[in-house]
Amino acid sequence: MKHNPELFRVLGYVSARGSVTEYRRRDRDTTVRRVRVAVDPGALEGLRRDLSALDIAHQTEPRALKIDSKTVADELLRFGLPLGPRRETGPRVPDTVHRAPTHLKAAYLSGLFDARASIADGSPTTPRVTLTMTSPARHRDGLAAFMRDVLNLLAILGIHAVVTGPTGREYLRAHLHVDGDTHVHGFLTDVGFPYHTRKRREAHRLGTRLDHRIERLRTRTRPADAPPEPVLHDPGLPDRQTAYLRRRGLLPIALDDHKIPLLARVLGYALGDGSLHEIDGQPRLTFAGEPEGLRDLADDLAALGVGTGLRRWDAKDMVELHVHSLAFARYMELLGMPRSPKVERVYGVPGWILRAPPGVKAEFLAGLFGADGWLTGSDGRYAIGLTQAKSAVYLGSLHLFMTEIGGMLEEVAGCRWSLNRERCYTTEDGKVRVTERLFICGREDVMRFLSDVGFAYSRAKAERTERALKALGGSVRGIRLKYREK
Numbered sequence: 001m002k003h004n005p006e007l008f009r010v011l012g013y014v015s016a017r018g019s020v021t022e023y024r025r026r027d028r029d030t031t032v033r034r035v036r037v038a039v040d041p042g043a044l045e046g047l048r049r050d051l052s053a054l055d056i057a058h059q060t061e062p063r064a065l066k067i068d069s070k071t072v073a074d075e076l077l078r079f080g081l082p083l084g085p086r087r088e089t090g091p092r093v094p095d096t097v098h099r100a101p102t103h104l105k106a107a108y109l110s111g112l113f114d115a116r117a118s119i120a121d122g123s124p125t126t127p128r129v130t131l132t133m134t135s136p137a138r139h140r141d142g143l144a145a146f147m148r149d150v151l152n153l154l155a156i157l158g159i160h161a162v163v164t165g166p167t168g169r170e171y172l173r174a175h176l177h178v179d180g181d182t183h184v185h186g187f188l189t190d191v192g193f194p195y196h197t198r199k200r201r202e203a204h205r206l207g208t209r210l211d212h213r214i215e216r217l218r219t220r221t222r223p224a225d226a227p228p229e230p231v232l233h234d235p236g237l238p239d240r241q242t243a244y245l246r247r248r249g250l251l252p253i254a255l256d257d258h259k260i261p262l263l264a265r266v267l268g269y270a271l272g273d274g275s276l277h278e279i280d281g282q283p284r285l286t287f288a289g290e291p292e293g294l295r296d297l298a299d300d301l302a303a304l305g306v307g308t309g310l311r312r313w314d315a316k317d318m319v320e321l322h323v324h325s326l327a328f329a330r331y332m333e334l335l336g337m338p339r340s341p342k343v344e345r346v347y348g349v350p351g352w353i354l355r356a357p358p359g360v361k362a363e364f365l366a367g368l369f370g371a372d373g374w375l376t377g378s379d380g381r382y383a384i385g386l387t388q389a390k391s392a393v394y395l396g397s398l399h400l401f402m403t404e405i406g407g408m409l410e411e412v413a414g415c416r417w418s419l420n421r422e423r424c425y426t427t428e429d430g431k432v433r434v435t436e437r438l439f440i441c442g443r444e445d446v447m448r449f450l451s452d453v454g455f456a457y458s459r460a461k462a463e464r465t466e467r468a469l470k471a472l473g474g475s476v477r478g479i480r481l482k483y484r485e486k
Contacts, residue, residue, distance in 0.1 A: 003096075003100070003104065004104075005103065005104065005107035006050040006053050006054055006107075007054060008097070008100065008104045008105075008107035008108040008111070009050055009107045009108070009110055009111040009114075009194050009195075010047070010050050010051065010054070010111060011076070011079060011081075011094060011096075011097070011108055011111065012107070012108040012109060012110060012111025012112035012113075012114070012115070013037065013043075013047060013111035013112070013114060013115045013195065014035065014037055014076065014081065014111075015081065015091065015092070015093065015094065015108075015111075015112055015115075016091070016111075016112050016115035016116045016133070017037055017038045017039065017115045017116070018035060018036060018037035018038070019035075019036060019084065019085050019089070020033060020034070020035050020073050020076055020077055020081055020082070020083050020084075021033070021034055021036065021083070021084060021085060022034070022073075022083065032068075032070060033070045033073035033074065033077075033083075034066065034067065034068055034073060035066070035067040035069075035072060035073050035076060036064060036065070036066050036067075037064065037065045037066075037067075038063060038064050039063060039064060039065045040063070040115075040196060041063065042195075042196045042197045042198050042199075043114060043115075043195035043196040043197070044060065044065065045195075045197075046194055046195030046196070046197075047065065047195050048060070048065070050194075050195075051065075051067075056069065056072055057069065079094045079095070079096040080092070080093075080094030080095035080096050080097070081094055087135075087136055089139075090135050090136070090139030090142035090143060090146070091133055091135060091139075091142065091143060091146040092142065092145075092146060093108075093146060093149040093150065093153070094108075097153070098149075102156060102157065105153050105156060105157070106157055106190050106191050108153070109150070109153055109154065109157075109191045110191045110192055110193065110194045111194065111195070112131070112150070113129070113131055113191060113193065114193045114194055114195045114196050114199065116131055116132055116133060117129055117130060117131045117132070117193075117199075118130050118132070118199075119199060119202045119203060119206060127179075127180075127181060127184040127206055127210065128177055128178065128179050128184065129177070129178040129184055129187055129188075130175055130176065130177050130178075131150065131175065131176040132173065132174070132175050132176075133146065133147065133173070133174050133176075134171060134172065134173050134174075135166070135171070135172050135174075136170070136171060136172070137168065137169060137170050137171065137172055139172070140166055140172055143166045143172055143174055144166060144174070147163045147165075147166075147174050147176055148163070150176060151163055151176065154178070154187075154191075155247075157186070157190050157191070158186060158190075159178060159183050159186045159187050159190070159191070160178070160180075160183045160247045160248060160249075160305060161176050161177060161178045161179075161183070162176070162177050162179065163175070163176050163177075164176075164177070179302055179305060180248075180302055180303045180304065180305050181210050181213060181214060181303050182214070182249055182258075182259070182303070182305075183305065184206070184210065185207065185210040185211070185214060188203050188206065188207040188210070189207070214258050217258040217259075217260075217261050217262070218256070218258040219359065229254060229255045229256075229352075229355060230252060230253075230254045230255075231253050231254060231255060231257075231260070231335070231352045232250075232251060232252060232253055232331075232334060232335070233251070233252040234251075234252070235251070235330075235331070235334045237327065237330055237331075240327075241326065241327035241330060242327075244325065244327040244328075245327055245328075245331055247305070248304060248305035248306070249305075250263075250304065250305075250328075250331060255352065255355070255356055255357070255360070259304060260356070260360055261359065261360055261363040262300050262303060262304060262363075263304070263335065264353060264356065264360045264361070264363040264364040264367070265300065265363040265364065265366055265367040265456050265457075266297065266300060266301065266304075266332075266367060267332065267335055267336060267337060267350070267353075267364060267367065268363070268364040268365060268366065268367025268368035268369075268370075268371070268456070269287065269289075269297065269367035269368065269370055269371045269456060269457050270285070270287065270332060270337050270367075271336075271337065271338075271342070271347075271367075271368055271371070272367070272368050272369075272370070272371025272372035272373075273287055273288045273289050273371035273372065274286065274287045274288075274332075274337065274371075275287075275288070275340045275342075276329060276332065276333060276337050276338065276339050276340055277339070277340040278339070282326050282329075283326065283329040283330055283333060283339070284322070284323075284326075284329055285322075285323040285328065285329040285332055285337075286320050286321065286322050286323065287320065287321040287323075288318060288319075288320050288321075289318065289319070289321070289371070289457060289458065290318060290319075290458060290459065290460060291310070291318075291319050292459040293370070293457040293458045293459050293460075294310060294319055294320075294321040294457065295310070296456075296457050296459075297321060297457045298310070298321055301323065301328075304328075306323060306324075306325055306328045307323075307324045307325065308321050308322060308323055308324065309321070309322045309324065310322075335350060335352070336349075336350030336351075336352075336353070343389055343390050343391055343394075343433065344390075344391055344394070345394075346394055346397040347397065347401070348397070348400050348401045348404055349364075349401065349404040349405065349408070353408075354404065354408075358411060358412045361408045361411065361412050362412045362413075362452060362453050363456070364408075365405070365408060365409065365412060365453045366453050366454050366455060366456040367456045367457065368386070368405070369384075369386055369453065369454075369455050369456075369461075370454075370455040370456035370457045370458045370461060371457070371458075372386055372387055372388060373385065373386045373455060373461070374386075374387070374461075375450075375455070375461060375464050375465060375468060377446075377468065380443075380471055380472065381443075382443075382446045382468050382471075382472070383439060383440065383441045383446070384439070384440040384441075384446055384449055384450075385437055385438060385439050385440070386402075386405065386437065386438040387435055387436075387437050387438075388401065388402060388435065388436055388437075389433050389434065389435045389436075390433070390434060391431060391432065391433060391434075392424065392432040392433065392434045395434050398434065398436050399419075399436060402419055402436050402438050403419070405438060406419070406438060409440070409449070409453070412452060412453060413445075413448040413449050413451075413452040413453055414445075414448055415440050415445040415448055415449050416440070416442055416445050417438055417439060417440050417445075418438070418439050418441075419436060419437070419438055419439075420436070420437045420439065423435045423437075443472065446468070446472065447469065447472050450465050450468060450469050450472075451469065
C-alpha cells in the first residue's frame with residue numbers, strides 16, 4: 001500500500017477500534033487473516049470512503065466493518081499492528097507511525113481521536129478534547145506506554161496534552177486531555193476528526209469560535225507601529241519549570257502574543273485579591289473572591305494551560321482559588337506580582353504593562369478593578385473607585401502606583417480621575433496603614449470606564465455595571481467583551 005494520509009487515518013482508527021485475527025479453515029486447511037473494526041454509525045460513511053480510495057474491499061455489519069483480505073491484514077501487521085483481539089494484545093502505536101513524516105503522524109492521530117475522543121465545550125474559555133482508552137489490567141504497562149506515545153506525537157505537532165491514569169482494577173481506563181483555546185485550536189487545525197459526522201460539526205463550530213476569540217485577543221496586542229517587544233525570554237528558572245512554561249506557550253512571550261491580554265487580566269486581579277506566599281520555601285499563588293467570579297478566573301487560567309482548585313474558606317459566600325503549579329507562581333512573580341504581604345512591599349505597575357497597547361492595559365485595569373474596585377450610585381448618578389492600602393512608610397510607593405493607574409485610565413478610556421489619601425489607621429498588631437482612593441465621578445467618565453474597562457472576575461460588579469450603563473444610556477457591549485470574551 002502507498003503511504004498516504006488516507007492509509008494512516010484508517011490505521012489510527014483500526015488501532016483504536018479494530019483488530020487483526022487469524023483462524024484456520026478446515027475445508028481448505030489454510031490460515032485466514034481478517035481485519036474487523038467496530039465502527040460508530042456516524043463514522044461509517046467516512047471510513048468506507050477512505051477504504052474505497054485505497055482500493056480495499058470491505059463488508060459492513062451492524063456497528064462493524066470487516067475486511068476479508070489476507071494481503072491487507074499482512075500489510076497492517078507489517079506496519080506494526082499486533083496480531084490478535086485487542087483485549088488480548090492491548091493498545092499499541094504502530095512502529096510505522098513513529099518513522100512517518102509529521103503530516104502522516106497527524107493523519108494517524110486524526111483516525112485515533114475520531115475513534116476514541118470526545119469534545120467538551122461547556123465554557124467559553126476552556127474547551128477540551130479527551131481521548132479515552134481502555135485495556136485489561138494485565139496490559140497496564142502497555143496502556144501507559146501507548147498514552148505516552150500519543151503524547152509524544154502530539155508534542156511533535158506542538159500540541160500540549162496531559163495524561164491521567166490508568167486507573168481501575170480488572171479493567172483499566174486512561175485519559176488524555178488537550179485543554180485550553182490555543183492547544184485545542186491547534187489540535188482541530190492539524191488533527192481534527194475525519195470520519196464522525198457529529199464530531200466534525202462540533203469541531204467546526206468550536207474551531208470557528210476559537211478563530212474569532214484568538215483573533216480578537218490578538219487585535220489588543222498589536223502595537224500601533226512597533227515591532228513585537230519581548231516580555232519574558234529566559235527567566236532563569238529551573239529546567240523543569242522552564243519546560244512546563246514552554247509547553248504552554250508562555251515562554252518566550254512578547255507583547256503581540258494573543259495570551260498577553262489574559263495574563264494582564266490575571267495579573268491585575270492578582271495585585272488586588274491575589275497572594276504569593278511561601279510554603280516550605282516554595283511560592284504558592286492563590287486568589288480570593290466570589291465563587292462565580294473565580295470560576296471565570298479558573299477558566300482563563302485553564303486557557304493558559306494552568307490547573308487550579310477552589311476551596312471555601314469562611315462562612316460567607318467567598319472562596320479561594322489555588323494554583324497548583326509552582327512554575328506559574330514563579331512566572332507571575334517575574335511578570336510583576338509581589339510576594340505577600342503586599343502592604344509591606346514596594347511595587348508599581350509592571351513595566352511591560354505600561355509599554356503594552358491600550359487593549360492590554362484595559363485588561364489589566366479590568367482585573368485590578370474587579371478585585372479592589374467598586375461602583376456605587378443611583379438615580380442616574382454613579383461613582384467608581386479603587387482603594388489600595390500600604391504601610392505608612394511605603395506611602396510614596398502607593399502614591400506612584402495610583403498615579404500610574406490614573407494615567408492608564410486616561411489613555412485607555414479618557415477618564416478624568418482624582419486621588420484621596422486621607423484615611424490612616426492602626427491594625428490590631430500596632431502597624432500603621434494608610435489607604436489611598438482613586439475616584440471617577442463624571443457621568444461621561446463613568447460611562448467610558450464601564451464601556452471600555454469594566455470589572456473582571458466579579459459577577460456581582462458586572463451585573464451592577466450592566467444596570468448602570470442601561471440607566472446612563474450607554475452600551476453594555478464593551479463590558480461583556482472585557483468580562484467573559486463572549
